[in-house]
Amino acid sequence: MAARYNAKGDQTLAATISTALTVGSNATTAQRNYIKRFALWIALTPSDSTISWTIQRCTALGTSSAVTPGLHEPADRVAQAAVGKNHTVEPTYTANAFIWEAVGINARATILWVAGPDEAIIHAATVGAGIGWQALHASRTEDFGVQASWEE
Amino acid sequence: MGQRLGYLAIDDPDKRLVERDSYLCCHCQALVTVQPGSGKQRSWCFRCGKNTCGAGPCVARCIPFEAKMEAAEGRRRFWKQLELGSDGKHRD
Numbered sequence: 132m133a134a135r136y137n138a139k140g141d142q143t144l145a146a147t148i149s150t151a152l153t154v155g156s157n158a159t160t161a162q163r164n165y166i167k168r169f170a171l172w173i174a175l176t177p178s179d180s181t182i183s184w185t186i187q188r189c190t191a192l193g194t195s196s197a198v199t200p201g202l203h204e205p206a207d208r209v210a211q212a213a214v215g216k217n218h219t220v221e222p223t224y225t226a227n228a229f230i231w232e233a234v235g236i237n238a239r240a241t242i243l244w245v246a247g248p249d250e251a252i253i254h255a256a257t258v259g260a261g262i263g264w265q266a267l268h269a270s271r272t273e274d275f276g277v278q279a280s281w282e283e
Numbered sequence: 284m285g286q287r288l289g290y291l292a293i294d295d296p297d298k299r300l301v302e303r304d305s306y307l308c309c310h311c312q313a314l315v316t317v318q319p320g321s322g323k324q325r326s327w328c329f330r331c332g333k334n335t336c337g338a339g340p341c342v343a344r345c346i347p348f349e350a351k352m353e354a355a356e357g358r359r360r361f362w363k364q365l366e367l368g369s370d371g372k373h374r375d
Contacts, residue, residue: 161359162353162354169367175324179297194357207340228311229313230307230312230313230314231313231314232313236293237298238294239295239296239297240293240294240295241293241294242291242293242294243290243291243292243294244289244290244291244292244305244314245289245290246289246307247286247287247288247289247290247305247306247307248285248287249286250306250307251351252305252307252312252314253348254352255307255352255355255356255359256352256356257356257359258359260355262333
């Protein structure tokens with residue numbers, strides 16, 4: 132059975148779209164990751180306004196703080212995925228390769244998605260390939276957070 | 284038999300919990316939420332045996348997402364083979 136991992140990322144909301152978390156292929160040994168679940172939320176003091184959420188494929192993972200993924204099963208090996216949060220240089224996103232494109236949801240809401248039994252968000256096993264979670268708002272500057280679980 | 288669906292929940296404390304079935308398009312992996320009564324037209328791919336997102340290219344032609352990924356991975360392998368010899372060293 133595939134091993135399962137999870138990681139959390141955050142980023143400050145800005146008027147331009149910014150990335151909180153990327154899960155990508157390992158830099159030396161390329162592999163696919165199978166994303167089975169994610170959760171999105173706004174931190175600090177959420178109030179009513181629409182946050183635009185986007186999930187997109189990328190071909191380069193940008194510059195970020197490295198995240199050590201957690202293990203769902205402590206006996207499993209450490210994760211092989213390259214995981215980063217709080218990006219200072221945005222990933223190179225693939226045009227029109229959206230999983231979720233600019234979905235507007237109230238800032239008070241927490242969003243949870245769980246994949247069906249036979250499906251997962253998958254990226255190719257090529258170095259730099261991955262999935263990025265992004266958000267934007269014209270004026271708000273709270274942190275937004277993403278938590279993702281995947282199998283590899 | 285129908286496709287087994289995923290689950291999307293939007294929990295806004297001031298409103299009721301919104302729960303939706305969801306699925307990933309078998310051709311582009313777009314995340315689609317099912318809204319009964321919305322009137323939105325999606326489509327079913329008889330080759331994949333799964334739902335599509337209903338976007339033009341995904342309805343017009345069956346290219347499973349798995350095939351697209353294998354093509355991307357194959358391209359990378361091809362260029363790597365051109366770059367390196369069988370001994371793993373750069374060619375002159």
